[in-house]
Amino acid sequence: MKILRRxxxxxxxxxxxxxxxxxxxxSFCAKEAPKNIPGLRxxxxxxxxxxxxxxxxxxxxxxxxELPSEYGQDQMALxxxxxxxLYTYWEVKGSTWExxxxxLGGEFHRAKRVLRAYDVTAIxxxxxxxxxxxxxEINESANNWYIDTNGPGRSWCVDLGLLLVSGRFVTILRSxxxxxxxxxxxxxxxxxxMIPEDMFARLYGMGFGLGxxxxxxxxxxxxxxxxxxxxVASMASPIKKVSQEKDFWLKVDCELIVYGAxxxxxxxxxxxxxxxxxxxxTFTLRFSLPEGKQVVPIKARxxxxxxxxxxxxxITRETK
Amino acid sequence: xxxxxLAIVLHGHLPYVRHPEHEDFLEEDWLxxxxxxxxxxxxxxxxxxxxxxxxxxxxxxxxxTLISMxxxxxxxxxxxxxxxxxxxxxxxxxxxxxxxxxxxxLARMYLEQFTLARDTFNRLQRNLVNAFRALQxxxxxxxxxxxxxxxxxxxxDVCRESIRAQVKVAxxxxxxxFGRKPRGIWLPECxxxxxxxxxxxxxxxxxxxxxxxxxxxxxPRPKYGxxxxxxxxxxxxxxxxxxxESSKQVWSSIEGYPGDYNYREFYRDIGFDLEYNYIRPYIHxxxxxxxxxxxxxxxxxxxxxxxxxxxxxxxxxxAEHAGNFIFNRxxxxxxxxxxxxxxxxxxxPYDAELFGHWWYEGPQWLDFIFRKIAFDQDQIRMVxxxxxxxxxxxxxxxxxxxxxxxxxxxSEMWLQGQNDWIYRHLHTASARMTELAKSNNGTNGILKRxxxxxxxxxxxxxxxxxxxxxGTGTHTSYAVRRTKDxxxxxxxxxxxxxxxxxxxxxLTDIEYKDNIFPDIDYSLHQ
Numbered sequence: 001m002k003i004l005r006r007x008x009x010x011x012x013x014x015x016x017x018x019x020x021x022x023x024x025x026x027s028f029c030a031k032e033a034p035k036n037i038p039g040l041r042x043x044x045x046x047x048x049x050x051x052x053x054x055x056x057x058x059x060x061x062x063x064x065x066e067l068p069s070e071y072g073q074d075q076m077a078l079x080x081x082x083x084x085x086l087y088t089y090w091e092v093k094g095s096t097w098e099x100x101x102x103x104l105g106g107e108f109h110r111a112k113r114v115l116r117a118y119d120v121t122a123i124x125x126x127x128x129x130x131x132x133x134x135x136x137e138i139n140e141s142a143n144n145w146y147i148d149t150n151g152p153g154r155s156w157c158v159d160l161g162l163l164l165v166s167g168r169f170v171t172i173l174r175s176x177x178x179x180x181x182x183x184x185x186x187x188x189x190x191x192x193x194m195i196p197e198d199m200f201a202r203l204y205g206m207g208f209g210l211g212x213x214x215x216x217x218x219x220x221x222x223x224x225x226x227x228x229x230x231x232v233a234s235m236a237s238p239i240k241k242v243s244q245e246k247d248f249w250l251k252v253d254c255e256l257i258v259y260g261a262x263x264x265x266x267x268x269x270x271x272x273x274x275x276x277x278x279x280x281x282t283f284t285l286r287f288s289l290p291e292g293k294q295v296v297p298i299k300a301r302x303x304x305x306x307x308x309x310x311x312x313x314x315i316t317r318e319t320k
Numbered sequence: 321x322x323x324x325x326l327a328i329v330l331h332g333h334l335p336y337v338r339h340p341e342h343e344d345f346l347e348e349d350w351l352x353x354x355x356x357x358x359x360x361x362x363x364x365x366x367x368x369x370x371x372x373x374x375x376x377x378x379x380x381x382x383x384x385t386l387i388s389m390x391x392x393x394x395x396x397x398x399x400x401x402x403x404x405x406x407x408x409x410x411x412x413x414x415x416x417x418x419x420x421x422x423x424x425x426l427a428r429m430y431l432e433q434f435t436l437a438r439d440t441f442n443r444l445q446r447n448l449v450n451a452f453r454a455l456q457x458x459x460x461x462x463x464x465x466x467x468x469x470x471x472x473x474x475x476x477d478v479c480r481e482s483i484r485a486q487v488k489v490a491x492x493x494x495x496x497x498f499g500r501k502p503r504g505i506w507l508p509e510c511x512x513x514x515x516x517x518x519x520x521x522x523x524x525x526x527x528x529x530x531x532x533x534x535x536x537x538x539x540p541r542p543k544y545g546x547x548x549x550x551x552x553x554x555x556x557x558x559x560x561x562x563x564x565e566s567s568k569q570v571w572s573s574i575e576g577y578p579g580d581y582n583y584r585e586f587y588r589d590i591g592f593d594l595e596y597n598y599i600r601p602y603i604h605x606x607x608x609x610x611x612x613x614x615x616x617x618x619x620x621x622x623x624x625x626x627x628x629x630x631x632x633x634x635x636x637x638x639a640e641h642a643g644n645f646i647f648n649r650x651x652x653x654x655x656x657x658x659x660x661x662x663x664x665x666x667x668x669p670y671d672a673e674l675f676g677h678w679w680y681e682g683p684q685w686l687d688f689i690f691r692k693i694a695f696d697q698d699q700i701r702m703v704x705x706x707x708x709x710x711x712x713x714x715x716x717x718x719x720x721x722x723x724x725x726x727x728x729x730x731s732e733m734w735l736q737g738q739n740d741w742i743y744r745h746l747h748t749a750s751a752r753m754t755e756l757a758k759s760n761n762g763t764n765g766i767l768k769r770x771x772x773x774x775x776x777x778x779x780x781x782x783x784x785x786x787x788x789x790x791g792t793g794t795h796t797s798y799a800v801r802r803t804k805d806x807x808x809x810x811x812x813x814x815x816x817x818x819x820x821x822x823x824x825x826x827l828t829d830i831e832y833k834d835n836i837f838p839d840i841d842y843s844l845h846q
Contacts, residue, residue: 079475
């Protein structure tokens with residue numbers, strides 16, 4: 001109990017720290033945004049929450065920052081990751097557990113928690129007529145699992161259940177049915193659209209951009225090689241970033257700032273190009289400075305055209 | 321006489337990023353960069369082709385989220401601020417590089433490009449969608465739709481009501497935007513799962529695009545491989561599969577054209593290269609260095625040393641690569657024509673942002689492609705998928721395979737250790753949305769507003785982009801936050817609707833923030 005509390009305290013501290021950071025990151029927005037814009041309300045609430053939770057609770061509802069860990073429902077879903085792997089997640093509500101404990105008595109605690117994956121290809125599954133099934137023993141805290149079916153082109157259904165010491169399997173939840181795709185081309189051909197094996201092999205290879213010289217043959221595995229060499233997706237950069245040659249590095253460049261001041265009404269040119277003066281008659285120019293000598297004649301002519309001053313800095317950059 | 325068809329398809333999409341509650345929001349730059357670097361240059365290319373009566377065909381997705389952002393007055397206003405800042409920076413760069421001729425002329429090039437981009441933006445009443453609509457009406461461009469917020473369908477199969485909502489909201493939005501029904505749809509990430517074609521059919525869609533193995537691994541075997549579309553068994557919705565050979569030539573980071581040493585280097589931007597105090601006003605207000613869009617170097621080679629960019633050399637390369645692309649398609653078409661005894665169709669889909677944003681010369685390359693195909697050869701004819709179907713209505717019927725164009729070809733990019741936690745929440749929200757839609761017929765007033773907003777929040781949470789960013793494992797906090805925020809808002813709406821106690825002030829607040837799809841109809845979620 002003590003340890004648990006300590007962990008909790010630590011967690012709270014951590015969260016507080018995190019929240020402070022978040023608050024700082026947002027503060028620049030709060031400062032600049034006008035107070036009466038409608039979209040601000042939730043943000044302001046967030047910020048108030050971060051800096052002073054007590055104050056906020058008095059003011060009615062606030063938005064939680066984290067999603068609930070459970071929804072109080074019995075639910076199990078089965079998703080297909082690829083032709084081989086499935087993913088399942090589940091939630092069992094408290095009362096379901098209570099009922100199981102009641103009905104199974106002592107057996108409940110001795111039972112193993114198991115995922116039972118049924119191959120239900122081409123059948124109307126009723127719980128007992130699967131083509132085959134296999135079990136995966138899982139730990140009690142798990143609420144999701146990746147399942148290696150090694151079974152492309154099949155239909156699957158998964159039970160979360162208890163395997164009793166007696167060998168009896170008790171289903172707690174049953175998932176939806178999901179279908180894994182084929183790993184390669186279908187062996188079924190269409191009479192109306194018959195295709196010679198060799199021609200299909202050529203088209204198959206070409207479809208994957210393997211060129212015309214070699215037919216793919218029956219080595220359909222080429223597909224996985226092609227695809228895993230890096231697919232694409234929206235939001236991805238297709239352009240490769242070239243990594244640094246060495247870990248340690250140094251870059252140096254030089255710029256030159258030329259600045260000055262004159263009568264605010266004067267006309268100033270730098271290298272014969274007119275320069276804008278600030279209201280107080282000062283000016284600043286910034287140049288990327290290449291190797292070698294730069295001659296920078298600066299001329300100022302008075303507003304009444306009576307006076308002129310010339311100053312010419314000469315700068316040499318020599319990088320060794 | 322032509323021997324085959326070529327359909328180039330560009331997929332234009334960005335997730336909905338719009339934060340009225342923050343004055344400056346880093347992720348909104350995705351849109352501003354895409355406008356300046358991809359969409360405006362594409363419009364320049366396409367408008368010029370149309371103006372000069374060059375016969376070309378292009379198919380393009382404009383995702384509902386992208387259209388919504390391009391049409392949003394707040395983001396339009398902010399884009400103007402953004403491009404004005406860039407123009408100011410380009411002016412400063414011209415001054416700063418006065419003693420370095422090569423960089424100076426590049427700074428001038430950027431100033432011209434940014435100024436023209438602003439002109440185009442203003443000429444189109446700040447809404448680029450106007451240009452694409454006009455090009456479609458002129459018969460050169462076929463705009464297809466996408467899922468409402470780019471939800472990844474194969475991982476939504478347990479809640480098809482949400483897939484239906486994603487499709488139907490998108491179709492309604494398309495009709496309102498373009499004044500006609502969409503013929504085709506780009507399934508987000510080309511993600512297809514057998515049976516989802518039923519929903520496309522319900523929505524009146526004729527075709528979708530898939531990756532190569534979607535058709536090659538379909539049942540029964542496709543007689544013409546990826547070189548002719550197939551009809552889905554039971555629905556007759558057509559499926560056009562990607563040709564990987566033409567894809568690789570453009571897309572591959574190793575063998576693809578964009579890696580040529582004469583092209584502009586994406587990763588050398590003055591936002592990172594220049595002295596901090598000078599560049600400070602043009603990077604993130606937090607002081608974090610970011611890309612500005614001004615880049616002075618060419619790829620040069622594999623080493624770190626980079627040479628200045630030469631627009632002339634790059635342009636010549638783009639022309640050469642366009643010639644090479646067409647030459648390869650001609651060879652491909654010739655060979656396939658003999659093998660198939662039928663005119664093959666080569667479908668080459670790409671992410672739109674490859675052109676201009678990642679591959680700076682991409683729009684030029686496309687321009688050369690369109691012109692060379694129109695004037696320099698007669699073996700290949702460009703088509704759009706619906707044109708192809710009109711001319712070739714008889715196609716094989718198969719069941720395409722589950723597939724995507726993502727990493728490893730299936731769902732792993734969106735379903736792995738870093739992002740699998742989202743699905744229990746997303747699916748629960750979907751089931752709750754279905755429950756709400758069923759139990760609330762013909763509502764009005766605040767209840768109706770709350771129900772519509774609930775669907776908006778759900779759709780926004782479903783964007784595949786969030787799972788994708790989490791899957792890449794870098795800079796994930798924004799994607800995690802967006803997923804949670806929309807789901808939290810949805811959950812609260814669900815509770816308040818069930819309790820018949822909708823907080824009007826808060827609802828107004830999130831309606832203002834998540835304002836996408838103003839005409840959304842929650843009853844589409846069924």
